[in-house]
Every structure is written in structure tokens, then in C-alpha cells.
Amino acid sequence: MNGLILPSSFTPLWDPPANVAAGGYWFVFRAGKLLVTAAAASPHPPGIAMGERPPLPVTDRHFIGLLAGVGCWAASCNDIEPPAGFAFEALRGLFYRLPDNLLAVAGRGAQIVEFHRTHRHCGVCAAPAAVDDFGRARRCQACGEIAYPRIAPAMMVLVKRDTAHGRELLLARGTRFATPIYSALAGFVEPSESVEDCVHRETFEEVGVRVRNLRYFGSQGWPFPHSLMIAFTADHESGDIACEAGEIEDAQWFPLDKLPELPSWLSIARRLINAAIAEVAPDHPLLRR
Template sequence: MAGHWQPELLDCEQPGGLVLAHHRQHFLGDANGLLFPREWLKQQALPVIAEHGLGHFRGEPLYLLELQRKAELPGCQWQSLRQVMLEGDAELFQVLGFAAQVGTWASDNRFCGSCAAAMLQVPGERAMQCPVCNLRHYPRLSPSMIVLVTRGDEVLLARSPRFVTGVYSTLAGFVEAGESVEQCVAREVGEEVGVEVCNIRYQGSQNWPFPHSLMLGFHADYAGGEIVLQEEEIEDARWFSIHALPPLPASRSIARYLIDSYVASRLGGTEPVLPD
């Protein structure tokens, strides 16, 4: 995959290449897909906020047009980033995830948060800088923990009101200032479902561009307590036998990897591969 997608800074003054059009986790597409000839798309009457060079994809320079709204073009439609993930094109999802994070950052940082001046791209660096007070912003990453809590052949799974009907998943939450990720695991589990955990161990990480999380995956053992729901966050939580699991998250998610990995270890199955 590394040979097909290489993120890098590109000079937007250079002509040619391919381009993506993005607005709030959605990409413009037509019958040929989501990549357009760059010069053609730039000639259309699109509400462009910013243009950024992303890198090289399958040998072609790739750029991004960040739009102020979902503009309509004849023969085109908008597709969500989640749709791409569910369709299973791992390479394209990796590219679009990067593009969506750059686009969201470009949209959210058009003006300085300190003095309100228009921000400018920093040449040779993925950064925006205020020309008045020199405040500088880089693409945002929000570190988050995600954890599978287990008790023998049982796993603790929960569902949020935002989930697809019937789907249960692992617990997750954002790391707060001043705490380690392991401290975050214990705090979030306690807050969301009221139980205590021990033997917290790191399993792997995954970029999660919804909109800019870095998911740090853990496995933890149950240490005590009864399930008490944090009702504003959790709709239901319960212990499930690994022999009778509910509908689970998408196979490309680190949540699914944590579950599948534990089930494989208990049943002697094949260890799954953590998606990029």
C-alpha cells in the first residue's frame, strides 16, 4: 500500500494532477469515482475555501478542494466517508481519511482564534499561520482510548444512542489534559459503565478520521463492580458470551479488531489483522 499512496506537501501553483472535493466528511463523485481531473474541476463554479496538496496516489499528484458547502454539479453526487469505509476499499479509505482531516482543519482554521485575522498556509509545511500575531496551527489529532473489557469467556459491550440499531461495541473516550492513556481507560470505563478494571495492556492504534481521532486500543480485565450506565452517553451495556455475540462494528474498525482478537485467543482461531 505504501507504494500506491504517499502523503506529502505539493505546490498548489503547479498544474495538473487529480483532485478531491470535500465538505464535512463528504466527497463529490461521479460515475468514474471520487477523483476528478484537477484543472477541469477547478473551472467549475465551486465555493472553494482552500486548496491543499495531499501527495501522490497511484502515481498521480493528488490535491484537495475544501468547499464551503455541498455544491451540485450535473452528473455528480456526494458520498460520505463512512460509506467508503463500509464498501471495503481500504486504500481509498486511507487516502480519503487523510484528505478529510486536512480539509476539516483547513475549514476550521481560516481565521486566527486570537486576533481574527485570515490565516495563511505556511510554505513547505502542513501548517496555517496568522500574519498578524504569528499564531500557528497544525492539523488536529485527538487522542482517544478504546478498550475491550473481559471476564473469562465474557466481554463487556455497550451501545450509544448514535449507533446503528442493535449494534454493540467496545468502550471509548477522549484523553483529558494531564492524564495518561491508561488512566483514561480506567476513568472512562468507570464513568460510562461503573465497573473497575485492571491489567490494562496496549493492543494497537488506528487513525479514525471522524473527524480527527487517533484511537489507542487496549484490553483490560474486569476487576469489580456492577454495571451502572452513564445515561447521557450509554443506552445499554451488558456482558456477552463470546459464543453469543450481538451485531458488532464494521470489520475495518479497531473496535471490531479488539473483539475478534480476543475471541480468536479464547477459541484458538486465526489472529485478525489490525486495519491501517
């Protein structure tokens, strides 16, 4: 279970290799939604269109890599109806339904398509900007300003403490969470800030506690819309929980036998939480999907 991490069978590329068949997978987006085969109500699992050509007229196309030797294209289209047998669906709605490897490649495609859609003009002089650097960037035709896809680093930290009654995890519910879950703390890195300083600042701002023993866990791109989550674990050092108004609806120390609803298995948050559970309770029922 790799979550939204690109599978090892995927090679990110910007140009189709000469020896690869034309076409392949078509990750076509309409206003941020992905074209999939089989609509939500269909008994068949959704898939991605394949073929030499996209299954509907597209306005721009970008080669994004090879999945098990098959070309992958990201494309966007105008506000048109999907062909028969297809539907446009939000990526998040495809969690657990679209195979993980296709979902991860779709995440890359979504970010590349969105970058090109929102950078057709120069941010300095507003002249048209053309695709540049083999599709990686856009360059202004008037002043030469070059723009690359925006990737926003964000820290995530799971704070834990080991008490006489066992391990407890500090999990919080953000005011903007769409589903009734609790998760690790997270926040965006600010200009010139280190990720480590961001962990300490955000943890204190969001729940009023100080942490120590920061340890790197892993990272994962999160295309909603363009985050890079950099995850850590930390031990509680001091302070009682005090939720930041407007940001955190609730935060609590949860013992492992009273854990709340947790994030999707596709998120690094869940892998982080699972790892902290597995350290002390490898047979915990929540570790079985």
C-alpha cells in the same frame, strides 16, 4: 483488511514531487461530503475523480501525498452541484463501497480540508491566517499565532473475563450510536491525562468496573471528525456493570456464542473484538467477513 489505516502504498507528503505528473486523484469536499464518481443508486462502485484538474471549481487545494505514485489532492468547493456522473456522499456512507485504500486517503483529506476551512482566521486576534509550513499549518498575518490540525486522542478498551463457561466480552451501546451495535468502551483523553489513566477513569465512569492487565493493541486515525483511537485490551478486576446515565444505554457481558451486532470491519473496535475472539475461538463465524 486494514480498516481506515493509510495503506503502505501511500506516502503522506505536503508538496507534489517535481517528477510526478500534474494532478492525480481529486478528493473534493463540499460541507464535509466527498465527491465520488457514480451516485448511490448507480450499479457501478464509486470512485474518486482523476485528472490534471479538479472536475469542478474548487476554493482551495492541498497536496496530501502519493498513492502508488499518483498524486492525491484534497480540495473544497462552494455549495455547487456536482458535475454529471458525480455525487457528494458522506464518508461513512462509503464504507464497504469505496475501496479501502481510497477511503483511508479520503479520511486524511477530509481532516486537512476541514482544518483549513475552520482556521482561516486567527483564534487569538481574529486577523486572517495564511497557509504556512508547506500546508501543514496556518499562521496569523498580524500576530504570528500558528495553528496545526487538531487531533483528539481517544482511548478504546475491550474488557474481557474468562469464566467457567468461556470467554465473555464487555460490550456497550452508547446513547449516541446511530446503528444498533455494541462496541468496546471509548472516551476522549483529558488535558494532562495519560492514555492509561483515561482507560481506568472512563471504564469506571461508563460501566462502573475496575480493570487490570492493560495491554496496548494498536491505534487508528478516525476522521469523524478528527480522533486518534488508541486501543487496549484489559481484564475485569472487580465491580458489576452499572451504566452511566446519558452516556451508556446498555452494557453487558456477552459470551462468544451470543454476541450482539458488532461495529464495522473498518473500525479498530472491530479488529480489537475480532482479536479477542480469535484468541480462544479461531474458527468463530464472526471472524469471516
